[in-house]
Amino acid sequence: MNRKDKILIVEDQFVEANHLRIMLKNAEYEVQSIARSVAEAKKAITVQKPDMVLLDIQLVGKETGIDLAKYLRQENIGFIYLSANSNEEILNAAKETHPLGFLVKPFREKDLLVTLEIAKYHQEHGLESSLRKETFFQKQLKELEFHSRNRNESMFKIIQSLQSLLPYDFAIAVPKNNNNKIQDVIGFLRIGFNEYQTIGFDAFQMITNLKTHELQSYFENVIADKGVMLYNGKDFQSICKVSGMKNAVAKYFDMASNLTLPVPLPGSGQTTFFFTFFSRKAFGFNEEHVHLCERLQYPLVNAIGNLLKDIASAPLLKSDAASAHHPEITDGFNGIIGRSAPLLKVFDYITQVASADTTVLITGESGTGKERIAESIHEMSGRKNGPMIKLNCAALPSNLIESELFGHEKGSFTGATERRVGRFEQANNGTLFLDEIGEMGLDMQSKLLRVLQEKEMERVGGSVSIKVNVRIIAATNRNLEKEVAEGRFRLDLYYRINVFPIQLPPLRDRKEDLILLVRHFIKQYNKRTGKDIKHVSDTALQSLMAYHWPGNIRELENLIERSILLSKSDVIEDIPLPAIKDIKTKLQDEDWYVKTIEENEREHILAVLNKCMGRIRGSGGAAEILGVPPTTLASKMKKLGIKRAFSI
Ligand SMILES: Nc1ncnc2c1ncn2[C@@H]1O[C@H](COP(=O)(O)OP(=O)(O)OP(=O)(O)O)[C@@H](O)[C@H]1O
Secondary structure, three states: OOOOOEEEEEOOOHHHHHHHHHHHHHOOOEEEEEEOEHHHHHHHHHHOOOOEEEEEOOOEOOOOHHHHHHHHHHOOOEEEEEEOOOOHHHHHHHHHOOOOEEEEOOOOHHHHHHHHHHHHHHHHHHHHHHHHHHHHHHHHHHHHHHHOOOHHHHHHHHHHHHOOOOOOOEEEEEEEOOOOOEOOOEEEEEEEOOEEEEEOHHHHHHHHOOOHHHHHHHHHOOOOOOOOEEEOHHHHHHHHHHOHHHHHHHHHHOOOEEEEEEEEOOOOOOOEEEEEEEEOOOOOOOHHHHHHHHHHHHHHHHHHHHHOOOOOOOOOOOOOOOEEEOOOOOOEEOOEEOOOHHHHHHHHHHHHHHOOOOOEEEEOOOOOOHHHHHHHHHHOOOOOOOOEEEEEOOOOOHHHHHHHHHEEOOOOOOOOOOOEEOHHHHOOOOEEEEEOHHHOOHHHHHHHHHHHHHOEEOOEOOOOOEEOOOEEEEEEOOOHHHHHHOOOOOHHHHHHHOOEEEEOOOHHHOHHHHHHHHHHHHHHHHHHHOOOOOEEOHHHHHHHHHOOOOOHHHHHHHHHHHHHHHOOOOEEOOOOOOOOOOOOOOOOOHHHOOOOHHHHHHHHHHHHHHHOOOOOOOOOOHHHHHOOOHHHHHHHHHHOOOOOOOOO
16 A cells, blocks of 8 residues: 555544554554544545545444445445454445455554555455456457447347446347337347347247237336436336336346446437346346446447447347357356356356456365366466466375475475475466465464565575465365454455455255256266266156255265266166255254264364374374275275375
């Protein structure tokens, strides 16, 4: 942060506010003023717009810091929460307001300064990346004007490119002229990554079962909003009562919010073109999307104007049944199977972040595919020709992890008979994937933080600083915010790695992907085992759908493999699901969660490995303690996803 940035402190405890003021002044920040309530803060903001607000959650008066946060977002002022409260409910409500940082009291001066620096980075980077996307979209629009081949295709391209800016599930394009006649309507329903179902008038009619004149009147009576309009939550429900078209979309396509973008076309018989975007989420769009659409109106006028030049001579879409628009038909994206809405969101994030050098934090339960996503990001990045090095932080005892990450010089500790290059150096000009980062000890966390800040490191026992150019992708199945609140994870490291978070949904929340995954794993294991399984019985499929999948995709993969091996014909009749299918899931009831046998086994093996300092073979090795041959243990580790951080 520039040392001249102006900061407003919103804190009702005088002593704490004053202490904060002194720390900031010492670090050459300009403290604009101290406000004790939301009202005082608003007054201060009107007089002099601060660059950043440090905001306590509990304040004097009825309104809280969370209420002020909503106002700050409207005013486009960044803020960092200060809170002594580690209550998860409050943390979640606060998180919804998109703070640039979170300081848990009591905090040290260093934590404050690092958090401010990271906040500034987030502020600049977020703005920069959304501007970059917008510029890219405008470039695409220009290209369409010059290479406009086919109007349907071009319209589809516009809608498709808008996806990276507006998170819609269904978009309808409606041209409307001064006779109030709908000349043609075209809808695009998102059904996969880069895959859209094109829905024309007839398809609309088929899906909604409405009579021609009814549907016609719905489209003709589309409410002609003059400006960009946002209908979220209750507003959407209200607009559906007066707009037959929106009501039909809500009912038959399961949409719950809407954003309308009118594009008035001068010199075309006063035709206005309406893009109307729908989301399945009740609050799918926000004020920032409205401002974005307002900025896009002008560039869209030119592009759409060209497309509609000869609208009378040919309709936009032949009125036939729904057709699919899919540049590549796949069951997923880059080998990651699934088309459910939460997974499509993840694919959007991957495409957005891959090309930047940004640090990515992937969170999600065990077996949801975090490593898979990390590989995808690396493969799609500019570093794809560089190495991708992985380190499972849980599989290494704390005394080994430092030399594993940074390497060591010969003789730096007993047993260091050779110089060893660590994972950071191995990953130079590539990507370092730090799996299960939540398991890393506090000591190691501060060493890692130093490398991330300074971009250089020293080998254990070495004295020379080595520059490293590494992109970090970290993953964890822990709730890192909870870890921070409980003092097990450094806040400054959390903000350093949480630059671009991607949350992977558990399989139970995207059961629509289950059949695709089953088909994918059957194909894969048919190939591997030489079997030729063609079907899965209805009973088996039903039991798969009813199961709660605590082990997620890894569990499904293992079960399919086992079922293929056990099946005697080309049909899988039965899937040997664990007998705990009726147990509540971890997410439903954290306290009453029963681990699967595999989860218990995994934890037990990891604990023994840690005790044996990673040694598998020989006397006192993990295999001996567990009473199995080393080779059996190695294959078990592979199956349970315990990474081979040890040699046997
Ligand atoms: N969407 C997907 N499509 C196909 N295979 C997948 C998908 N997601 C995960 N898998 C497979 O499931 C297995 C588990 O995935 P992965 O190791 O990436 O999970 P993880 O979240 O990193 O697990 P952990 O937290 O235990 O390390 C792997 O074999 C992976 O290839």
